[in-house]
Amino acid sequence: MKKEMLLLAALVLFVAAGVASAVETASGDLGIEVDFTWVSKYLWRGFDLLDDKAAFQPSVNFDLFDSGWSASVWYSTAGSSKNGGSLSTVDAEEFNYAVTYSNSLCEGQATQTDYAASYIYYDFPDVASNDADQQEFNIGFSWPEICPFGTVPSYTIVYIWSAEGGGANRDIEGFIHVFGINKDIEVDCLENPVSFSWDLTYNDDAGRANVDHDWSHTTFGLSTSFDGIGSGTLTPGIFYQISMDDSVNTQNELWTGISYALSF
Incomplete structure (x- = not known):
């Protein structure tokens, strides 16, 4: 309980500092981006959350006056029932x-x-909060100038814990470490470069109960963007995950995604 109170206090200070900083350093306009994404599978931290089912995932992001602070709301709903109906679209x-x-x-x-530091609250409205809801704090770093040929290395540390104690989520607390590389590749026939991404994840017993302390998976991705589709940007992508730890995922995963984003 003491640790949870300290975490809550730290998060309140983090958000309060953000609001104060956004007001004090505001030098631009409020930016709004609305995104509509469809994925053929919903993979999160290596876990296949919908067991090979598709998901529709719209979001809205608010850039707070060029202050460095932003806030977002993201939604996901399954494209079909899982396991013959044992998990409904609503659930x-x-x-x-x-x-x-x-x-x-x-x-x-x-x-x-x-660098970017984020606090995320995961809310599953049709499941008891102590069985599903969780919180996350992560800090990501990238070094865009350190490597030649436009190769950008990155590292993200993630801390996950249950939103409420005592339920099915009581043993999800832990750290996840993600090491990655991104590189944009120019292709003559495309208006924007193809973005290649690769990451390797070490799961330190987080996100689900009884997860091993081990390298859980590595993921490869290719995506590109097309401007001027209507007044927005269309971004298709293809991804492949090699799963290395059965406590996270017993299968390798191939999936696609496409998003359409509008900025105001």
């Missing part, structure tokens, strides 16, 4: 509420470090 509904602060250090230098 699979999920809302994520996030607050993020992003900035850069040593900008323009070889050691430039871009």
Whole structure:
């Protein structure tokens, strides 16, 4: 209980500081991006949450006046029932509420470090909160100038814990470490580059009960964007996950996704 109170206090301070900073440093307009995404599978931290079923995942993100702070609401609903109806589309509904602060250090230098810190609340409205709801705090770092040829290494540390104690989620607390590389590849016949992504994840017993302390999976991705589709941007992608730890996922996964984003 003491640790939970300390975490809650830290998060309240984090959000309060963000609001104060956004007001104090506001120098631009409120930016709004609305995104509509469809994925053929819903993979989260290596877990196949809908057992090979598709999901529709719209979101709205608010850029708070170029202050570095943003807030978002994200929604997911299953495209069909799971396991012959044991998990209905309604039961699979999920809302994520996030607050993020992003900035850069040593900008323009070889050691430039871009970073983003986020708090996320995972809300499953049709399941008891102590059985499903969870919270996350993560900090991600990337180094866009340190490697040649536009290769960008990154590292993200994630801490996950239950929103309420005592239920099925009581043993999900732990850390996840994600190491990655991104590179944009120019293709003559495309208006925007193809983005190649790769990441390797170490799960330190987090996200589900009885997860091993082990390298859980590695994921490869390819995506590109097409501007001027209506007044928005269309982004298709294809992804492949090699699963290395059965306590997270017993299968390798191949899936696709497509998103359409509008900015205001």
